[in-house]
Amino acid sequence: MSSEDSGGSAAPRGEDPQAAGRGNDPVSRRAAAIEAILLDVDGVLTDGTFEPGDEGAGIPERKRFHSRDGLGLVMAKKSGLRLGFVTGRRSGAVRGRAAELSLDYLREDCFDKGPAFEEACASFGLLPEQVAFVGDDVQDLPALRKAGFAAAPADAHPAVLECVHFVADAPGGRGAVRQIIEKILDARGLLDAALFRFWG
Helix, strand or coil, X not given: CCCCCCCXXXXXXXXCHHHCCCCCCHHHHHHHCCCEEEECCCCCCXXXXXXXXXXXXXXXXXXXXXXXXXHHHHHHHHCCCEEEEECCCCCHHHHHHHHHCCCCEEECCCCCHHHHHHHHHHHHCCCHHHEEEECCCHHHHHHHHHCCEEEXXXXXXXXXXXXXXXXXXXXXXXXXXXXXXXXXXXXXXXXHHHHHHHHC
């Protein structure tokens, strides 16, 4: 599958926008180096809405996750990529999702995401250029600017859209993460094998 087939668009952060989509373009080369993916949650894995809960009273916060994003995360994990969530909120729903997906890294209550990105890199034993970050709002910018491959959903804040290397066609919580993961797997030559596990 070509990089064009995996959807989304290159958002050139210092790259040649005409080079995107050729398979050996700068954005694809960045994606090919990725060995771990860190994701914000609200606005990336969800549409940004939630129903507040009260954990002290045993009332969980409610979030809605998209099944295609979930399958994309499974594909990434089975392809050998490490995964993590970096979120500004504390939520049992997020911890449950992280456990369900056997994530390698989870940071909650995290508004300063630059240091969290560096901490995750150290935890993985990887360089920043080997780690992707997916975010949608201004608090994600410090991590996005450090990431080897920075990506965002289509409905991200304008400042984020200007910063990242790749923008998904889909909005947050509606398949954006799946498109971003497929872009990375395609660039690494792993996408067809990842898909074959399910349809072959």
